[in-house]
Amino acid sequence: MEAPIGVIDSGVGGLTVVKELRNRLPHEPIVYIGDDARCPYGPRSAEEVIQFTVEMASALSKMDIKMLVVACNTATAVALDILKETFSFPIIGVIEPGARAALQASVTGEIVVLGTVGTVNSGAYSQAIRLLSPRASVFQLACPEFVPIVESGKYKTEEVGGTIQQTLQPLQELKFDTAILGCTHYPLLHDHIKAQLRNDVTIVSSAIETVHDVERTLMSEGLASLLDHPATPVFYTTGEVHEFQAIVSDWLEISEPIVKQIKL
Numbered sequence: 359m360e361a362p363i364g365v366i367d368s369g370v371g372g373l374t375v376v377k378e379l380r381n382r383l384p385h386e387p388i389v390y391i392g393d394d395a396r397c398p399y400g401p402r403s404a405e406e407v408i409q410f411t412v413e414m415a416s417a418l419s420k421m422d423i424k425m426l427v428v429a430c431n432t433a434t435a436v437a438l439d440i441l442k443e444t445f446s447f448p449i450i451g452v453i454e455p456g457a458r459a460a461l462q463a464s465v466t467g468e469i470v471v472l473g474t475v476g477t478v479n480s481g482a483y484s485q486a487i488r489l490l491s492p493r494a495s496v497f498q499l500a501c502p503e504f505v506p507i508v509e510s511g512k513y514k515t516e517e518v519g520g521t522i523q524q525t526l527q528p529l530q531e532l533k534f535d536t537a538i539l540g541c542t543h544y545p546l547l548h549d550h551i552k553a554q555l556r557n558d559v560t561i562v563s564s565a566i567e568t569v570h571d572v573e574r575t576l577m578s579e580g581l582a583s584l585l586d587h588p589a590t591p592v593f594y595t596t597g598e599v600h601e602f603q604a605i606v607s608d609w610l611e612i613s614e615p616i617v618k619q620i621k622l
């Protein structure tokens with residue numbers, strides 16, 4: 359049996375990375391854990407996020423994954439180094455790829471980062487962007503209401519528009535040409551967010567760049583799948599199977615996804 363790529367997130371947000379993985383690398387088997395029962399991670403302490411993230415990585419390690427994608431910015435911000443010290447498989451986070459994607463998109467170097475309270479407080483995006491481009495200017499905005507909207511499955515409804523408008527109000531007077539969706543849940547709110555930004559602002563997420571990193575690592579480590587047919591992903595959630603299944607079906611367009619419950 360082919361070893362899978364493990365993907366983790368606090369909930370359904372990492373599915374935005376899985377979507378790109380399946381587009382670009384359809385033959386790669388994927389096993390996913392969403393810690394929906396303890397989502398959101400954004401308001402939690404770094405210690406808690408580290409503990410929960412290591413728990414998910416340990417569970418996947420027992421499933422013999424060949425690589426881990428930390429498809430959660432909040433977890434990447436505080437736990438990536440610890441994960442790399444703890445596990446021997448290659449581990450890829452989403453912040454460095456997200457920073458790269460933003461710099462590629464930006465002409466003026468004036469970049470807004472939308473993220474969770476944890477990600478914003480960690481300063482990880484500002485650091486990653488400035489490391490790549492010291493003159494870039496970065497404005498970070500925490501959007502704590504966004505993840506609960508996505509987890510509740512209401513991301514397509516009109517009723518959430520007001521909350522999104524209010525949260526993004528501080529951007530009205532700001533000069534910037536690029537906004538990073540610095541939380542993997544936010545691409546599910548893309549259209550709502552776009553409606554609140556000027557037309558000339560480019561919205562980027564880390565998913566595509568992250569998948570490029572995955573592909574490069576699979577090649578350089580000789581880990582690419584040898585399957586000659588598309589692989590079927592397997593999803594685990596610590597929360598409600600049916601709610602998770604509904605979002606997988608909608609976002610990944612899989613009619614009957616394999617979703618199981620897991621205790622960490």
Ligand code: DGL
Nearest residue numbers: 371398399400431432542
């Ligand atoms: N999807 C996550 C992120 O990228 C976590 C959101 C949360 O649990 O607060 O930050």
